[in-house]
Every structure is written in structure tokens, then in C-alpha cells.
Amino acid sequence: MNEYVLAITMAIAFLITVLISPIFIPFLRRLKFGQSIREEGPKSHMKKMGTPTMGGIMILLSVAVTTLIMTSKFNNSSLSFEVLLLLLVLLGYGLLGFLDDFIKVVLKRNLGLTSRQKMIGQVIISIIFYIVLRLKDFPTYIQIPGTSIQWDLGWGYALLIIFMLVGSSNAVNLTDGLDGLLAGTAAIAFGAFGILAWYGYPQFEVTIFCLAVVGALLGFLVFNAHPAKVFMGDTGSLALGGSIAAVAILTKLEILLIIIGGVFVLETLSVIIQVISFKTTGKRVFKMSPLHHHYELMGWSEWRVVTTFWLVGLIFAALGVYIEVWIL
Template sequence: MNITVLLITLAIAFLITVLLSPIMIPFLRRLKFGQSIREEGPKSHMKKTGTPTMGGVMIVASIIITTLIMGSKLGNGSIGYETWLLVFVLVGYGLIGFLDDFIKVVLKRNLGLTSKQKMVGQLIIAFIFYFILRSQDFPTYIQIPGTSVQFELGWGYAILIIFMLVGASNAVNLTDGLDGLLAGTAAIAFGAFGILTWYLLPNGEIAVFSLAVVGALLGFLVFNAHPAKVFMGDTGSLALGAAIAAIAILAKMEILLVIIGGIFVIETLSVIIQVISFKTTGKRVFKMSPLHHHYELVGWSEWRVVTTFWLIGLLFAALGIYIEVWLS
């Protein structure tokens, strides 16, 4: 596929988000869709109270519009099942996040949906995703990155898919805690998958979707970088997490997600370690979890934490590309 198509995809998504944001941000502010800051969070975050949230609506809308436009041109008027599956996952998890945000900001319940309600919604979408894949005779093996070694999982592949979609959506959600942190790290991770799928796969559908996400996130970052004028909320973070897992599945790069999404893995592990340590010993390993809050409380500025995590995300992305391309 011509790289020009990817650059056009990125540009369209970027422009849509940049043009939508000055309209949507004041609209969200008028509706009083402002972020409520948890009292147990860093005290420096209290000044962010009232910043418009649910900006993920702009991200999701930009991705869908761009993907359908470019996907249609790519398929000479028709859109393949992979594109529809990616859009389905993006919208499905985005709706769960939207409900969560709506309850938080409109009904003033700071915790939003209960964990059980979120989990049920996430599982339902994951099951539907799996059954659609199986209807297309999708292979159920996984491959070790950089090698030709494969393991057939059979029915166990269903468990893997569910774990990946639910796990990734929640891991990415945990990373959304500082201005520009998730938008930047996610753009890097999706960009890595965009490069890999463009280079390695004959069908350009997944690459187009990936670059549409990158463009939308870069456009959002214009307004989300410190000091943020808008937050994406769970509407964006849950949708992005599930979408990157779906990309890894469809591209048969399931294991590579752990490497390219290394930042999300580390953030999740920091929460798990903190909970286990506190419940078993009564002591905390970190000053606060997820990990980005620990560095804030150590004395790092918010911008220093974010740019450091971006750099680490770039290293993970480069490592993933190196393993998949140069070692295979």
C-alpha cells in the first residue's frame, strides 16, 4: 500500500479532531461536563476540577469518519470485515466509557459505573468480537515475535481474546492520569502497529485504522497537553485500549502487544503490586499508584513525568518493530 494513503489518513484524522475541539470543548463546558478530581489523588490535581471531560467523543468520531472514508477508497467502495470489527470494538468500549463518564459528570457519582457493570459490558463485546472472528475462520494460533514458532490454542484462543480486550482497555484506562500522558503514549503505540501492519500485511485496512487513531490523538494532544483544556475520559481510554488489542489480534501480533504497549503493562503492574503489598504487609511499594503518580509525589513536574513516559513508550515501540521486522 502506498505510504501516501497513510499520510493522508493521518492528516485527515488530525484535522477533524483539531477542527472539532474548539466547538466541542466550549459545548462540554456549557453542559458542565467537567472532571471531578478524586480526593485521594495528588493535591496538585485539584486545580483541574471542572476541566471538560468526555473529549474521547471527538477522538472516536474522528477515527470512525477517517477510517470509513479511507477504508472505502482502499477497498474501491467496499469496506472489509476487519475495518468493521475494529470500529465495532472502538464504539462498543467507547459507549461503556461514555456511560461511565456520564454518570460521573452528570449524575455526580465520582466512581461512575460499578466495576461489575463495566466488566459485564466489556465481556459481552469481547465475546461478540470472538464469535465474529470465528465465523471468518480466523486462525487460533499465536506466534512468538521474530520467529516462525507457533502454538495452536484452539478454544483457548477465545480466553486469550477476552483477556486481551478487557485487560488492554483497563490498562490503558489506568494510564490516563496526567495531561497528555495517554494521548502521547497511545499515539506512539498505535503508530508502531501502523508501521508494522503497513510493512508486513498485504491488506491495508489495519494500517489505515491505526494511522487514523494516531492522527486523532495528535489532534487531541493539541488541546490535551499540559495544561489540558480537555480530558478524554473513559470514553476515550477504554475505546483506545480495546482498539489496540483488537489490532494486535487481527494482525496476529498478540504477544507483541505486551512489548509495544509496555507502558500500559508497567502502569498496570504498579497497581497490582501496590494492592498486593498493602493487603499482605500493610505497606505501600509506591507513594501512589499508578506509577505516574508516584513520580509526581517524588517531586517530578507533571510535564517531566509525561515526556519521560513518552520516551520510554518510544523505546518499547522501537523494540517491538525491531523484533518483528529485523529478527523475523
């Protein structure tokens, strides 16, 4: 596989998203699938109310179609178990997010699915993912990044997979709070894993999937950058979070997900710290969590927060690639 295939993959996903968005966004608006805004959120976000959501459907469609086209055209074989697993997670978590969005925007229940319902769905998909891996005798060890040190977890690997898929989907979901924030940071993170899947661990299908996601997200950014004309909703964020964890698992870079997905980790930690601090001391560490809202309330413009987080995400991604490729 050469660089032309990689460029073609991103171009196809980008074009699919850009071409269907002008059709899909008005359709969502006519159906009144508008975003609900949390009352406890920043007041400046109230102007976003009514902006079409569920735009994640466009991302999922673009990624799935591009992945199927490119893997079948250049691999000349039936779908590999890697592609099937990646699409299982992408579409499975996407469906879960769609149900959550549907309840919010159509049934007007702002919180969507209950935490328990969402957790059950996430765990079920994670278990199916693990079962398929074990049927293919997938190794159960984890490796310390930048070293040859391995640790076989045995049955504990199942718990790790559940933790990674559920935790990553929720962490990425928390990051989706500003125009273009998640689309940009996720594109950077998937790009890093795409490089590693191609350069360090030659896996054609995983590389194609990652670059399809990058292309789709860049196309989505055309309409999601500030001021956003559409939001991806949980349909997109849960699918992206689960998918990036699945990519990390299939490339045996489980630990590196913490570094490459550093922005998502920081966003999650800010929520955990805020909750623990408030419940134990009655005081808040941040003006508001997740972390991006803290900087908004400090007076930063939305675009400044987003571009800063993109830069931080790029640094984390470069660090992850450096550790795994250049150190070795």
C-alpha cells in the same frame, strides 16, 4: 498503498479533531461536563477540577470518519470484516466509557459504573468480537515474536481474546492520569502497530485504522497537552485500550502487545504490586499508584513525567517493531 495514503490518513484525522475541538470543548463546558478529581489523588490535581471531559467523543468521531473515508475511497469495496470489527470495539468500548463518564459528571457518582457493570460490558463486546472472527475462520494460533514458532490454542483462543480486550482497555484506562500522557503513549503504540500492519503484515484496513488513531490523538494533544483544556475520559481511554488489543489480534501479534504496550503494562503492574503489598504487609511499594503518580509525588513536574513516559513508550514501540521486522 503508498506513503501518501498514510500521510493523508493521519492528516485527515488530525484536521477533523483540531477543527471540531474548538466547537466541542465549549459545548462540554456549557453542559458542565467537568472532570471530577479523586480526593485520594495528588493535591496538585485539584486545580484540574471542572476541566471538560468526554473529549474521547472527538477522537472516536475522527477515527471512525477517517477510517470509513479512506478504506472506501482506496479499497473500492464494501467494508471488510476487519474494519467492522475495529469499529465495533472502538465504538462499543467508547459507549461503555461514555456511560461511565456520564454517571461521573452528570449523576455526580465519582466512581461511575460499578466494576461488575463495566466488566460485563467489556466481556460481552469481547465475545461478539470472537464470534465474528470464528465466522470468518480466523486462525486460533499465537506466534512467538521474531520466530516462526506457532501454538494453536483452539477454544482457548476465545479466553485469550477476552483477556486481551478487557485487560488492555483497563490498562490503558489506568494510564490516563496526566495531561497528554495517554494521548502521547497511545499514539506511539498505534503508530508501531501501523508500521507492522503495513510493512510486515500487509493489511490495508488495519493500517488505515491505526494511522487514523495516530492522527486523531495528535490533534487531541493540541488541546490535551499540559495544561489540558479537555480530557478524553473513559470514553476515549476504554475505546483506545480495546482497539489496540483488537489490532494486535487481527495482525496476529498478540504477544507483541505486551512489548509495544509496555507503558500500559508497567502502569497496571504498579497497581497490582501496590494492592498486594498493602494487603499483605500493610506497606506501600510506591508513593501512589498508578506509576505516574509515584513520580509526581517524588517531585517531578507533570510535564517531566509525561515526556519521560512518552520516551519509554517510544523505546518499547521501537523494540517491538525491531523484534518483528528486523529480526525476521
